[in-house]
Amino acid sequence: MEQTSNVVVQPVDKNKIMGIWKIAGILAIITLIEYAFAFMMDAGTLRNVIFVGLTIVKAFYIVSEFMHLGHEVKGLIYSVILPMVFILWLIVALVELEGGAVKSSRGIVDYNPDGSEQVDDSH
Amino acid sequence: MATTATVGNKSLWAGGVAPLKASYGKLMMWFFLLSDAFTFSGLLITYAFLRWSAPAYKGDPSDFVFSTEYWPIPEKVYDAFPGLHGVEAPLFFVGLMTFILILSSVTMVLAVEAGQRMDKKGVVKWMLWTIIGGVAFLSCQAWEWSHFISGSGVATIGDVFLNGRWVENYEIMGAGLSFNQYGPPAFAALFFFITGFHGFHVFSGVVINIITFFNAANGMYEKRGHYEMIEKVGLYWHFVDLVWVFVFTFFYLI
Numbered sequence: 001m002e003q004t005s006n007v008v009v010q011p012v013d014k015n016k017i018m019g020i021w022k023i024a025g026i027l028a029i030i031t032l033i034e035y036a037f038a039f040m041m042d043a044g045t046l047r048n049v050i051f052v053g054l055t056i057v058k059a060f061y062i063v064s065e066f067m068h069l070g071h072e073v074k075g076l077i078y079s080v081i082l083p084m085v086f087i088l089w090l091i092v093a094l095v096e097l098e099g100g101a102v103k104s105s106r107g108i109v110d111y112n113p114d115g116s117e118q119v120d121d122s123h
Numbered sequence: 124m125a126t127t128a129t130v131g132n133k134s135l136w137a138g139g140v141a142p143l144k145a146s147y148g149k150l151m152m153w154f155f156l157l158s159d160a161f162t163f164s165g166l167l168i169t170y171a172f173l174r175w176s177a178p179a180y181k182g183d184p185s186d187f188v189f190s191t192e193y194w195p196i197p198e199k200v201y202d203a204f205p206g207l208h209g210v211e212a213p214l215f216f217v218g219l220m221t222f223i224l225i226l227s228s229v230t231m232v233l234a235v236e237a238g239q240r241m242d243k244k245g246v247v248k249w250m251l252w253t254i255i256g257g258v259a260f261l262s263c264q265a266w267e268w269s270h271f272i273s274g275s276g277v278a279t280i281g282d283v284f285l286n287g288r289w290v291e292n293y294e295i296m297g298a299g300l301s302f303n304q305y306g307p308p309a310f311a312a313l314f315f316f317i318t319g320f321h322g323f324h325v326f327s328g329v330v331i332n333i334i335t336f337f338n339a340a341n342g343m344y345e346k347r348g349h350y351e352m353i354e355k356v357g358l359y360w361h362f363v364d365l366v367w368v369f370v371f372t373f374f375y376l377i
Contacts, residue, residue: 009241010241027225028225055369062368068354076153079143083161110180113186
């Protein structure tokens, strides 16, 4: 094959490659920790908070390192991250407040096979 | 000219200055991804809202049986693995899918890195791995969908709306958009909609990856003098991985 281009291929920076695999390792380890919680801890609000927290840590590594946002100028970082505040607002407004209100106003009760005793936490 | 803002001796309004030090294409990709993040947030919040307002199962998880009356425990739904019929392997298959997608994200970073060094061979190699990862993920999803649709175990007895009338004590097997054996109708409808919407993103990502793979292999970006297109496509591909991280948590873990 004839070499027509005069493009100079720069040498590989070993540290940079190692850094990429390190991030991948961190993501894999966090996922394994999530599995440990899924199998060893009973379901509940605390477990859900742990899951969401670990997910946000994973999201941070993907956006900051893989998508390189952490190395962009501050203006770009903020114009991408700050609009996400609306999502937090939506979660609180629609899931926690509206979802809870719909559940209680429709008289929906949780299912418990152990007995007829229904614990109503709305009172 | 003395009244306009200047950077060095250059006017900011005379062109040639990239705002936020990012090229037009990259900037627009970021804003597109931001809007796409809102779309997925809307879907996931809908899921959380419907789940929050649906009856939950409060009993012992080991006594759990499927019913259309309450929301199922996810690890009881997703406990199958291809080739292991009847073996309970909760969340193993979706773990494999997560692993595949994270790995294909890594190979995409390596492709971007090779592009920054003008290493055409490296770009072509890592793009190919990324495409293979994407296709593997889609294949896994196809298996998961077909298993979800055809159902497994014992049929769930429930009242369903079928062919224009309510049918009582119907034996429900598998899942469709109107009713399913795992839980309330909304459970499967949301599963199809959200994982389907994500899967369609993966599919378009694979198509775009294939196009840029051929462009890179044909030397188009080498002639252009830079591999920025790989970076832009990479942003999209990482976003697909990012969305999966959230879908994984909300659908399979919580």
